[in-house]
Amino acid sequence: MMPAILWQTIGSQRRGFQYFHIAWTLAKRELKGRYRGSWLGFFWTFVEPLLLTFIFFFIFVVIFRQDHQNYLIYLLAGMLPFFFLNSTVVKSTVSLSGYASLIRQVYCPREVFVMVGVLSELYHFVFSLVVLTPFYFYYGVLPSWRIIGLIPALLLITLFSYGLGLFCASLNVFVRDTRFFITLLFRMWFYLTPIFYTVERLHNLGPTAIHLYNLNPMVPLLGIFRWALVPGESLPAPHFLGIMTAEIFLATLVGAVFFARNDNTAVKML
Amino acid sequence: MSGEASHQPGDVIRCEGVSLTFRLPERKQGVKDVFMSPVRALKTREFHALDDVSFHVGPSEILGVIGNNGAGKSTLLRILGGIYQPDRGSVSVHGRIGMLMELGAGFHPDLTGRENVYLNASLLGVPTSVIEGCFDKIVDWSGMSEFIDMEVRHYSSGMKARLGFAVAAELRPDVLLVDEVLSVGDADFRRRCDQRFEEFVAQGTTIVLVTHSLQLVRERCTRALWLDKGTVRLIGDPDEVLSAYQADLQEVRNATLAQDNEKRGDPENAAETVAETMELEAEAEVEAETQEVPEPAESEPVAAAPAPVIPLAHPSDANPPAMPAAPTQPKRWGIGGLRIEEVVLRTRDGERRYSFDMGQYMRFDLRFRAERPIEKVLFGIQLATVDGTLATGVNSLLQGKPADIEPGQGLASFEIPELLITNGDYLVSAFAFVLDGGARTDIDYWKHCSVFEVVGGPRWKLGIGWLPRVAFHQFPLESGEQDESSDS
The missing domain is CATH 2.70.50.60 (abc- transporter (atp binding component) like domain)
Structure with a gap:
């Protein structure tokens, strides 16, 4: 027997997806409006990761002699997905308060406003992957058939960001500190995740530490991204992949339940 | 369209024992407050916005909702529009609902007028192809063609009302919920709204109109609902409800004045x-x-109680030039x-x-x-x-x-x-x-x-x-x- 709250959550999500086209309209608008009035416009999508790549290149290749053979591809293949998750969750956190005027004026399932953040950031993320191209030329390598691994990786990270986004969006209505807390949390998470360093570096810590480390779902998830994008990377161990998938589904479920449960209270507080 | 199919004989809107309570924190909370005084920080104030509200509205009726500020009028509209879910009771509204809330009719300030028209229509469940067909008509009617590609945040409330009403009028919802929108427009806009109202009635649109304009209720509404502190005081014939409401206003004013007089009369x-x-x-x-x-405080012969004595500056105080x-x-x-x-x-x-x-x-x-x-x-x-x-x-x-x-x-x-x-x-x-x-x-x-x-x-x-x-x-x-x- 499924508890009533699950049915409520399913109903809430179904209503949300019936209004998916609204989310799409708003997301398109957000993308259009983002760089309006700026000189570089859409190129900012590439400028930011490129600039960060050069910074990390300087620190880890020039100074610390990082010896990964395709280091910059490796770095970007981890950084871009992580930034996608980061910016989606931050954007979702303020989505309900940001769209409060609309929410108070006309009926629209509130899930839609979390979807807006996910959609616009996803679009942005997929395009920013183009940044990898010059680095393939630089290292003289090409992505192989394994690039299809992007599909499950994208699905998982999108689901994850939606789930976390739902949770934070709802929480932020009650506790306005959430948005500041989230920013800090992601900064810590960034260092706990192999983005500018490799997992191999931690092998001397022993198997227990590695197991614990892999409980961070972003570790195996970035592993899939790297397997798909970085030549010579191997897929994380199957049990790590399994645990990661379970964690992401669980997090999404918790986020959706939390959102559905608080939806009616939250809308009254906007 | 689906709206047609959902027309049923009988009531278009049914509200049965609807109650809604807001739980608001005593004041804005931060982490500091939670640490400094956890008891007060977690205390919430309950505000019964609506309490056991029941009424029915039939097809092509215009229901005018009146009441003082904070009586729950806008909350009631939001419940009818599905924005709020009632804590108790049930609401059913048949057909497509169009909403024109006080400021901006479901418009997002960051979008242009054009984008908002499309957004508004898709929120009403109208496919994009249909809106494209009548987009020019909407813009024409609103008289906003100059500003249609401007962001709505730069619109005046009158402009928002015009565009919102134009969309609602053109997309023909089965139920139209209007909150004090018509009062912001100019005379020309109001005249055209009046015309539209007649068309709405002819089309069989049911309208719920929240307003402070008692004249509008008297002239346009088939029935009136008087909300008072979240409860239905009276519902029925507009003239009857309005005169009861006005009598009550006078009674309340009388009571306020009585209080004031009590204070004045106190020596x-x-x-x-x-x-x-x-x-x-x-x-x-x-x-x-x-x-x-010589001794004003003590020798005041008329003072029944030790009253504060302020020295009077001038006899002309009987008719001071600048009375606050x-x-x-x-x-x-x-x-x-x-x-x-x-x-x-x-x-x-x-x-x-x-x-x-x-x-x-x-x-x-x-x-x-x-x-x-x-x-x-x-x-x-x-x-x-x-x-x-x-x-x-x-x-x-x-x-x-x-x-x-x-x-x-x-x-x-x-x-x-x-x-x-x-x-x-x-x-x-x-x-x-x-x-x-x-x-x-x-x-x-x-x-x-x-x-x-x-x-x-x-x-x-x-x-x-x-x-x-x-x-x-x-x-x-x-x-x-x-x-x-x-x-x-």
């Missing part, structure tokens, strides 16, 4: 002052001066020997009231107590507007009746058969005085001791006074007559 509250007189000749003042000035706006505080002065204890405002039936209809009977009862026999005492009242402007007055000298007062209680009464001052609030000053060879000496002057309101006056207030039985004639003058007058 503790009146700023007692040393003797102040209005003599033209100085010698009459001597008596007062010698009696009062309401609430004007009461003041009193006088040589004493007789004290006005209470000023009661009564209707013809003797009922104590603070709200009177213009042109009706009104009576001022001045209850006083004399401490010693005084000869030839005169009583008077003056009425001033809340900014202190003297409106009119009356005293017993005009009636030629100076009275010799014996010690003890007495009553002086002014009967006004026809109250010919126009609507507004008036401050009452009551006083007793004696004339001593042309000079006036105030025995007790109680300034602004009471306040009352006049209602039901002319639609356009032209001034304080009212000229009764005015006749108006208009006719052309014959040209010969005109020539004659100019010749002479």
Whole structure:
């Protein structure tokens, strides 16, 4: 027997997806409006990761002699997905308060406003992957058939960001500190995740530490991204992949339940 | 479309025992508050926005929702529109719902007018192809073609209302929920809205209209719903509901005024002052001066209670040039020997009231107590507007009746058969005085001791006074007559 709250959550999500086209309209608008009035416009999508790549290149290749053979591809293949998750969750956190005027004026399932953040950031993320191209030329390598691994990786990270986004969006209505807390949390998470360093570096810590480390779902998830994008990377161990998938589904479920449960209270507080 | 199919015989809107409670924190909370005073931080205030509201609305009805601010009108619309879910009770609305809330009709400020039209339509469930077909008509009707590609945040509320109403009008929802939108438009917009309303009714659209314009309810609505503190006070024929609502407004006002009067009538509250007189000749003042000035606080003979004493600057205080706006505080002065204890405002039936209809009977009862026999005492009242402007007055000298007062209680009464001052609030000053060879000496002057309101006056207030039985004639003058007058 499924508890009533699950049915409520399913109903809430179904209503949300019936209004998916609204989310799409708003997301398109957000993308259009983002760089309006700026000189570089859409190129900012590439400028930011490129600039960060050069910074990390300087620190880890020039100074610390990082010896990964395709280091910059490796770095970007981890950084871009992580930034996608980061910016989606931050954007979702303020989505309900940001769209409060609309929410108070006309009926629209509130899930839609979390979807807006996910959609616009996803679009942005997929395009920013183009940044990898010059680095393939630089290292003289090409992505192989394994690039299809992007599909499950994208699905998982999108689901994850939606789930976390739902949770934070709802929480932020009650506790306005959430948005500041989230920013800090992601900064810590960034260092706990192999983005500018490799997992191999931690092998001397022993198997227990590695197991614990892999409980961070972003570790195996970035592993899939790297397997798909970085030549010579191997897929994380199957049990790590399994645990990661379970964690992401669980997090999404918790986020959706939390959102559905608080939806009616939250809308009254906007 | 789906809207057509969902038309059912019977009610379009059903509200059964709907209740909604807001739980609001006592004040805005931060982490600091939670740590500093966790008990207070977690305390919430419950606000019953709606309590057991039930009503039905049939097809092509226009229901006008009236009530004071905070009565729950907008909350009710949000529940009908599905934005809020009721805590208790059930709501069902058949058909496509269009909403025009107070500021901006479901518009997002960051989107342009054009984008908002599309967004609004898709929120109504209208496919994009249909909107494209009637987009030009919408823009035409709203008269917003110049601004349609501008972000809505730059729109005025009138512009938002125009566009919102145009979308709603063109997309023909089955149910239209309108919140005070029509009042922001200009005359031309309102005229066209009126026209649209007739079309809506002809199409069978059901409208729920929240408004403060009682005239709109009277003219347009088939029924009216009066919400009061979240409950239904009355629902039914607009004229009936409106007159009950207006009567209640007057009653509430009367109660507020009664409270104000209670404070004014309290002797503790009146700023007692040393003797102040209005003599033209100085010698009459001597008596007062010698009696009062040396020790004002102790020797105040009329002070029933230790009242605060403020030294009065000038005798002209009786009619100060710049009186602060309401609430004007009461003041009193006088040589004493007789004290006005209470000023009661009564209707013809003797009922104590603070709200009177213009042109009706009104009576001022001045209850006083004399401490010693005084000869030839005169009583008077003056009425001033809340900014202190003297409106009119009356005293017993005009009636030629100076009275010799014996010690003890007495009553002086002014009967006004026809109250010919126009609507507004008036401050009452009551006083007793004696004339001593042309000079006036105030025995007790109680300034602004009471306040009352006049209602039901002319639609356009032209001034304080009212000229009764005015006749108006208009006719052309014959040209010969005109020539004659100019010749002479």
